Amino acid sequence: MTQETSGAATEAEKAAAMVVDEERRAALLRRITQEGGFAYVSSAEKAAGGDLRAAEAAREMAWEQLHSGPWHEVVPAWRDAYAMACLHVAELRAGAGDRREALRALDMGLMMGGPLLRGELDAAVHRIAAAKGPDDELVANDCAEKWTEGIYKNQNLAEALCTLPNKSLSCKEVERKSSLSLETFICDYFLRDSPVVISGCIDHWPARTKWKDIEYLKRVAGDRTIPVEVGKNYLCDEWKQELITFSQFLERIQSTNYPSNLTYLAQHPLFDQIRELRDDIMIPDYCFAGGGELRSLNAWFGPPGTVTPLHHDPHHNLFAQVVGRKYIRLYPTSASESLYPHTESMLSNSSQVDLDNIDLKEFPMVEDLDFMDCILEEGEMLYIPPKWWHYVRSLSTSFSVSFWWSAAGHS
Structure with missing residues (x-):
């Protein structure tokens, strides 16, 4: 031709x-x-x-x-x-x-x-x-150092542990595996509804380096409009949602005024909206376990101190920690009644228990419940089975990706 x-x-x-x-x-x-x-x-x-x-x-x-x-x-x-x-x-x-x-x-x-x-x-x-x-060209500023400090905040484990929910209760750490084969994942964790932390599987993602560069994020997404959550978490009265540009969001992340203006990009399909960021990640093979299909691909991006309160989700969840680190606590489905779910239908997958300030007089069954927890380090992924309760707190500036999928025959 x-x-x-x-x-x-x-x-x-x-x-x-x-x-x-x-x-x-x-x-x-x-x-x-x-x-x-x-x-x-x-x-x-x-x-x-x-x-x-x-x-x-x-x-x-x-x-x-x-x-x-x-x-x-x-x-x-x-x-x-x-x-x-x-x-x-x-x-x-x-x-x-x-x-x-x-x-x-x-x-x-x-x-x-x-x-x-x-x-x-x-x-x-x-x-x-x-x-x-x-006039639209982004000019590099002197915030790169502050950005890096936010990412590596609380890298000292002892310091991080001091900020976590009450650790005096009985618990064990989530099992950790490196470069886990798909077959072993299916047999030992997927089919058994058992959480596992997997390392060594996302090191090749461009996001692992690109998302640490604030100028890159501004360049590909700075003028784009995104929905953010403002406040402690979605269960609090003062919580609200706003529409701001990605650049405004990055500025808030670097602000030290966290308590009054804590801003979180939470459970948003950012990668459907901004294709350049979608090209920086890949769907892990584990998400094809069970022969089902990917249900949603969401971003979780925010400063230290952001919290997702104790709740459960209906699908298999592979939670990838791309930048920074998070503390995650998990309770099995069998503990549901003892975690006092909200009675309102829209919040029935969320617990009334505030793990940051547990009221044992009001919620006595929580005290002796077994749970699992972990600090999810940069470059690791956590598999959370369906209906497992989980609480998540950022220990640093953090950028995570969740992959939800369903097994064949399940909606």
């Missing part, structure tokens, strides 16, 4: 893709019309013609639909409609030179929108993020 022929084929493919995109959008507008969204359709059509105010109006109308009731009751077409409106806003904002607002709109579309236009959202992010002008 000649270069001219190849170029013609590429242009033809682009033209065909554009036709498909337009057909998808037209079909979506028909679906929204059926849902009674006449005002949205009118605004979306004006937005397609270059009207920014109409694009913002369409986005607001779709946003209201997303928040009109429980999330699981939202009509899927409205999630796609929200993504379409975000695309219109981003295209028009970028055309006006407002690159950061364009990226914010695209990130909102990726986080809240449906799957129909995800390819277009990803392509727009790639195009707009790459179009940096001279």
Whole structure:
């Protein structure tokens, strides 16, 4: 095939893709019309013609639909409609030179929108993020040393142990294995629902070095919008969620004002949103045990002192500690009744027991419960079986990745 022929084929493919995109959008507008969204359709059509105010109006109308009731009751077409409106806003904002607002709109579309236009959202992010002008270039600052200090905080084990939940209760350390074979993992741990710490399996990940470089993180993700948790943990009254840029998040991590502004990127599908970071990690072979499928891939990123309170999850979990270290305590499923789960359905997988301040008068059955624990070091992974209760606390600036998967025949 000649270069001219190849170029013609590429242009033809682009033209065909554009036709498909337009057909998808037209079909979506028909679906929204059926849902009674006449005002949205009118605004979306004006937005397609270059009207920014109409694009913002369409986005607001779709946003209201997303928040009109429980999330699981939202009509899927409205999630796609929200993504379409975000695309219109981003295209028009970028055309006006407002690159950061364009990226914010695209990130909102990726986080809240449906799957129909995800390819277009990803392509727009790639195009707009790459179009940096001279005023957007990130200038290296003097925070690298402070960043490194945060990562290696509490590297002295004795110092770290002083900050952990009450260790006077009966416990044993989680078994540790190096470069564990898949067969041994399945036979000795997966099938037996037994936790294990595995080392020597993620040293080849680019993330092991790249994520220690704050300038790299700013460069690939600095202008992107992410959801963060602010406060001690999600069970506390003062806890809240915010949308901030990744650069703002990095600044908060380095702040010494932790108690009043403790900020945590927790259980967020960051790697679906920022593909450059996804390329820095790989799915471990252990996640294919049981012949099931990967359910979610989430990031956990924050400063020392962030806590995930005692809770359990429905899937197999491989928790990879990429940067920093964490303390983790685990209780088996059989201990569930003695851990006083919350009675509200939305929190029924969380314990009422605060392991940082155990009230034995209110929760007496906790006192003599057997548990396992470990300090998960940088470069290690912890396998947590389904329904095992676990508490997690960062001992340093920490960046972790959780892989949830289900075995064949399980939802």
